[in-house]
Amino acid sequence: MPTVVTLGDSVPAGTACGCTPFPALYAAEVHAHDVNLAIPGSTASDVRGNLSSESSELASASEVVIMTGANDMAAVFGQPARYSTVAAAVEDDVVATVAAIERVHRMPVVLVGYWNVMVDGQVAVSKYGADGVRDAARATDLVNDALSAAATRSGAVFVPTGAAFHGDGGEDDPTGLLAPDGDHPNAAGHAAIAAMLYARVPHI
Structure with missing residues (x-):
């Protein structure tokens, strides 16, 4: 049986859901x-730095899924002058991570984008107001652009998730796909991812 190894942060880990997270659903x-x-809580540099301790799992992988970068941007949220620098670092860390994985052995690598790197839906409206919601959207776009560019540079596949949460036009309210914290997917959100x-993704 093939093996899908997932690396990343609290979203693929299934935080705040109490459900089967998307990596297990996808693998099934x-x-x-x-x-x-x-x-x-992990960042893109954490994912890169942890690879040496995960070599045995990666050696048996048929495919690797990576979702990272949100925590990097969350650390500077509200400081828009720093967003581009952080996004560039995410891109470089992810490219280096894919290269390190391919040194173990060549396999498909999938980079998963974010619908929002901050909280979203009605929680975001209440917490941030309109200006903060727009700022979060800009930060998210920069992280997704970084992940897309990293995929292009490394030969990985980039899968955006914005349409799953916001609809094809980008205007849908994602609250129904989110846990009460507004930050992590609920069961329906994980199923959508x-x-x-x-x-x-081409099937393994």
């Missing part, structure tokens, strides 16, 4: 074994 769809190594992966 492609009839693969799920090895979820995502760590809540898994469906995006299944639809856009």
Whole structure:
């Protein structure tokens, strides 16, 4: 049976959901074994730095899924002058991570984008107001651009998730797909991410 190894932050780890997170749902769809190594709170540099301790899992992987970068940007949220620098560092860390994975052995690597790197939906409206919601959208766009560029540079596949939460036009309220914290997906949100992966990634 093939194995899907997932690296990243609290979203793939399933924080605040109390449900089966998207890596396990996706692995089941492609009839693969799920090895979820995502760590809540981790940054792109953390994912890169942890690879040496994960070499045995990566050696048996048929595919690696990575979702990282939100915590990097969250650390500077509200300081827009720093966003571009942080996004560039995320891109470089992810490119280096993919290169290190491919030194173990060549396999498909999937980079998963974010619908929002901060809280979203009605929680965001209440917490940030209109200006903060727009600022979060800008920060999210920069992280997603960094992940897309990293995919282009490294030969990985980039899968955006914005349409799953905000609709094709980007105007839908994602509250129904989020946990009460407004930050992490609920069961329906994880199912939506898994469906995006299944639809856009060549099956192993």
